[in-house]
Amino acid sequence: xxxxxxxxxxxxxxxxxxxxxxxxxxxxxxxxxxxxxxxxxxxxxxxxxxxxxxxxxxxxxxxxxxxxxxxxxxxxxxxxxxxxxxxxxxxxxxxxxxxxxxxxxxxxxxxxxxxxxxxxxxxxxxxxxxxxxxxxxxxxxxxxxxxxxxxxxxxxxxxxxxxxxxxxxxxxxxxxxxxxxxxxxxxxxxxxxxxxxxxxxxxxxxxxxxxxxxxx
Amino acid sequence: xxxxxxxxxxxxxxxxxxxxxxxxxxxxxxxxxxxxxxxxxxxxxxxxxxxxxxxxxxxxxxxxxxxxxxxxxxxxxxxxxxxxxxxxxxxxxxxxxxxxxxxxxxxxxxxxx
Ligand SMILES: Nc1nc2c(ncn2[C@@H]2O[C@H](COP(=O)(O)OP(=O)(O)OP(=O)(O)O)[C@@H](O)[C@H]2O)c(=O)[nH]1
Ligand SMILES: [Mg+2]
Ligand SMILES: [Zn+2]
Numbered sequence: 001x002x003x004x005x006x007x008x009x010x011x012x013x014x015x016x017x018x019x020x021x022x023x024x025x026x027x028x029x030x031x032x033x034x035x036x037x038x039x040x041x042x043x044x045x046x047x048x049x050x051x052x053x054x055x056x057x058x059x060x061x062x063x064x065x066x067x068x069x070x071x072x073x074x075x076x077x078x079x080x081x082x083x084x085x086x087x088x089x090x091x092x093x094x095x096x097x098x099x100x101x102x103x104x105x106x107x108x109x110x111x112x113x114x115x116x117x118x119x120x121x122x123x124x125x126x127x128x129x130x131x132x133x134x135x136x137x138x139x140x141x142x143x144x145x146x147x148x149x150x151x152x153x154x155x156x157x158x159x160x161x162x163x164x165x166x167x168x169x170x171x172x173x174x175x176x177x178x179x180x181x182x183x184x185x186x187x188x189x190x191x192x193x194x195x196x197x198x199x200x201x202x203x204x205x206x207x208x209x210x211x212x213x214x215x216x
Numbered sequence: 217x218x219x220x221x222x223x224x225x226x227x228x229x230x231x232x233x234x235x236x237x238x239x240x241x242x243x244x245x246x247x248x249x250x251x252x253x254x255x256x257x258x259x260x261x262x263x264x265x266x267x268x269x270x271x272x273x274x275x276x277x278x279x280x281x282x283x284x285x286x287x288x289x290x291x292x293x294x295x296x297x298x299x300x301x302x303x304x305x306x307x308x309x310x311x312x313x314x315x316x317x318x319x320x321x322x323x324x325x326x327x328x329x
Contacts, residue, residue: 004237006323010226010247092218123254124218127321149301153252156315185303188311 014128017096021103021131025114031214032114034130036154037138038147039120042164044072045197046138047117051079053207058214063102063116065094072117082106093124099131113214122151134159141165141174148182156186160193162206167196222255222321223263227273229323234272239328242273246327250320251285251299276326285318 009015025032035043044064051060062083064073073085084102086094094116106114116132118125126135137158139147142165148155155161161183169176176194183190191209195202226247234242245264249255257280264278287298291310296302298318304311 001243002237002239002328004233004239004326004328006229006233006325008229008233008323010222010229010321010323013225013228091221095221127218127254152301153254182301185301 011127014096017100018129018131021096021099022133025131025133028108028111030108030111030114032130032132032134033116034125034132034135035115035117035138036122036125036135036158037120037140038122038143041120041138041140041143042162042197043117043120043138044075046162046164046195047076047115048079049197049200049203050207050210051076051081053203054211056080058211059110059112061106061108061111061114063094063099063106063114065098065117065119067091067119088119092119092121093128094118094130095128096130113210122147122154126153126157136160136162138162138164139179141169141176141179142172145175145178145182148179148186152186155183155190158187158190160191160209163192163194165196165198166194166201167199219255219259219263220267223260223267226260226264226323227267227271230273230276230326231271233323233326234328237328240272242276242326242328244279244327245273245276246279246281246324248281248283248320248322248324250283250318252315252318253321255321257282281324283317283320286316287313288316289313 037043060081062076062081064083064085066072067088070085073083076083084105086098086102116130135158137154163179193202193206195206230245261278268274285298287296289305289310290312292308294305294307296306298315305313
């Protein structure tokens, strides 16, 4: 009988890859965002609107994670920004090896901002560090104002929260204040923008903040 | 939802430790899982039992210790339960509180022959 002390992080392999990516991004001066939401909250719409509004003022690239299809990468590429699609074949989150592969297909030279759109899922992506500087949560008002309280991990970890689809507020019972209150409790430092990718409301403020964050 | 990939990573670590220590049969694997790590113990056990087949850990029992979500107040050092929403320190009212446990996901020790 032997009792062996281990004390190792179960996700250590992913963590060490993420740490390497983070060092590489920092050395090359690239800021990296990990965009997380439930399916259909509007991650790709946010990317389209953001990249279009940036109008080439920042040198950007996008990594798209989906279980299947390359539709999201095509939508981003149509904005004139290089996009690499990862198809996870069922996996509910992106991980280090997938990012490693995608980075091989990207030209990082001169890049200022890399945005990773994670697989649509409010739970699993939070556990897997990808080497990002910041997680950005997207929550659409149609999902309900109870979601931050029910799925606190993402809203606690995200440095920025984009509350999307606010054009739909008149048609549904969603208390925007409750979303704000819960998220302030979970993460008092979080930056929050209420936006609509349909009407454009709030996008100017978000994009201005993003630009200064990348340059700062 | 991703317990299978967690189970595979876990098995990888167990097999590495087993070969490093030259043991032929792992009988127990003890892990600590924080209440805030989105891992369901019963699913992890189910997945681990699948992936351990045919390895030196085939008969290993997975022992999961759940670590509660706790926080600490920076103003008065009080400790508090963080499993629900905590807006302020129940002792002094400060909002300057930090998670101190609940996000663990690690292999504590293994028993082997
Ligand atoms: N009304 C309204 N619809 C929106 C808004 N933003 C996105 N949508 C719609 O919501 C749907 C989903 O948007 P996507 O951008 O594809 O969402 P996603 O999060 O990238 O989805 P997945 O990648 O599949 O998880 C699309 O039909 C969008 O047109 C908005 O602000 N208002
Ligand atoms: Mg998308
Ligand atoms: Zn206190």
